[in-house]
Amino acid sequence: MADRLLIVEDNRDILASVVDYLEIKGFEVDAIENGQAARALIQAHPYDLVVLDIGLPGMDGFTLCKELRERDRNPLPVIMLTARDAVEDRLLGFEAGADDYLVKPFALPELHQRIKAVLKRSQRNFERxxxxxxxxxxxxxxxxxxxxxxxxxxxxxxxxxxxxxxxxxxxxxxxxxxxxxxxxxxxxxxxxxxxxxxxxxxxxxxxxxxxxxxxxxxxxxxxxxxx
Known part of the structure; x- marks a missing residue:
């Protein structure tokens, strides 16, 4: 069974290219542009990983990631996807509970490799x-x-x-x-x-x-x- 991903990104061009690429790589992919809508999808569906932009309408990525970690102590993996390259922003992402952090612009093969690595760690480390x-x-x-x-x-x-x-x-x-x-x-x-x-x-x-x-x-x- 293919891993199911949720991509949360408000730039439609980036969102479309990421979704198309990951579907070609064999993932089942859902996409959304709004933080609050993403939260509702996560509550309704058993995703294996979320690729989460920081600057989102409705609810920013930091807030959503932190909320997921507080709600679920064995949470699904999160990769932060953002244009913010400052060290402080990266640290905020990890403090919020992100598993990895990728700065725009990025190569789609790099995102693919990071997704595979995070999924592998998550599946290996499922034991409570x-x-x-x-x-x-x-x-x-x-x-x-x-x-x-x-x-x-x-x-x-x-x-x-x-x-x-x-x-x-x-x-x-x-x-x-x-x-x-x-x-x-x-x-x-x-x-x-x-x-x-x-x-x-x-x-x-x-x-x-x-x-x-x-x-x-x-x-x-x-x-x-x-x-």
Whole structure:
């Protein structure tokens, strides 16, 4: 069965070209030009992914994306599509809950590849409760436990641990960890190290055996007693 997409874009020329291209690529595609109308469609239909412009009539993309995330704790993927190239706007998009961010003008094959990548991550990461050794992470309630002991994490710490658990036992690269926190515009490397340090303090600090391991020159991974 083809993946079903919703394209929300108020530029009719862009909308038509995106819809035509993605239908040729085998997707089932609905299209709408208004944010409020898009919200109604999302509530009525089981979409697999939304491509969402920011500057929309009725309701802007930031507001709609944030509302979707607050309403549904296991939400459908969202790719922001916008003419705004400022770092601040990209950060606002990710803060609102976007999974990816594409700046106009863009090549249709690039949009296609990003859609495939986000869908793949979404389908692979559908499981609600992640477990690695003594660790458990509930993606819906956002609760984390190690050996039944609750662990409090801030938003970025939760995002880092979730990615490490989803990719376990693989090593997650510095690049992927940075992208999970800041998208395509990460700050200097010290910022990631600072968040990893705080995550280690929370996850490993109270216990005898550390689970977060640095792989020199590559990234980080989780280890268990069985490894």
């Amino acid at each position: 409760v992640l477990r690695v050794g003594e660790l458990s992470l509930d993606t819906a309630s956002r609760q984390v436990h190690r050996s039944a002991q609750p662990i409090k994490l801030d938003r970025k710490g939760f995002a880092l641990l979730e990615l490490l658990m989803k990719q376990w036992p693989d090593v997650v690269s510095h690049e992927d960890l940075n992208h999970a926190l800041w998208g395509d515009e990460p700050p200097d490397s010290a910022a990631l190290k600072s968040h990893i340090y705080r995550l280690r303090q929370a996850v490993d600090g109270p216990f005898d055996s550390p689970m977060i391991r640095n792989v020199a020159g590559t990234g980080y991974t989780l280890v268990t007693d069985a490894q």
